[in-house]
Amino acid sequence: GRRTQLRAPRSRAAEDEGGGNNRPDVVLPVPMHWLRRLGRGFDHARAIAAGLARELRLPLGCELVRIRNTPPQVHLPRTRRLENVRGAFAVRSPGAIAGANVLLVDDVTTTGATADDATRVLLAAGLARELRLPLVRELVRVRNTPPQVHLPRTRRLENVRGAFAVRSPGAIAGANVLLVDDVTTTGATADEATRVLLAAGADRVTLAVLAKAEPPTAYAHCRT
16 A cells, blocks of 8 residues: 555544644643652553653643542442542643643543543643544554564565454454554564454554664555
């Protein structure tokens, strides 16, 4: 397929209407409470949001803060999840996001209750529009492969061939998929993952890389 420069995600409604008012102004991660971040040593949503902000050439915001440490949603029944996160978020500087389109990034979603409450707080602070970007898990790795970095360049594509599968092809049929990888060297892993996604019916696969061992540019694959 052809390659084009990475663009900010747009909603299907915007594509249908041909409007351009859905482009994000700022990328905001759903924040982790500082106590949990201290224990884990890493904030996945912020790392992903930072990589996307860099690739999309958008500012990474820190206006949304977590003011209450909550139990992980995954351990709670569905009926308790919305109650669990209610009042967990606040906006640090409401004026900084007033009238803005915000791309909200979370590392995982279950019922969407966490992102829903974060969105409620942002809208109350004057946000114009929230474009949500949770990570989904349709792409799975079905074969364990040696790390690419230890292989010669000529072996890397062969190493990952057949390593991926799509869990539910119907979930991505006709979709524009943003594929996020933590690091790239030759791009062989992302190329193989893209091939599998397109074969499963994805209309477009756009790659965003959080770190680059070698400097390829961000690109998108489209169905031909």
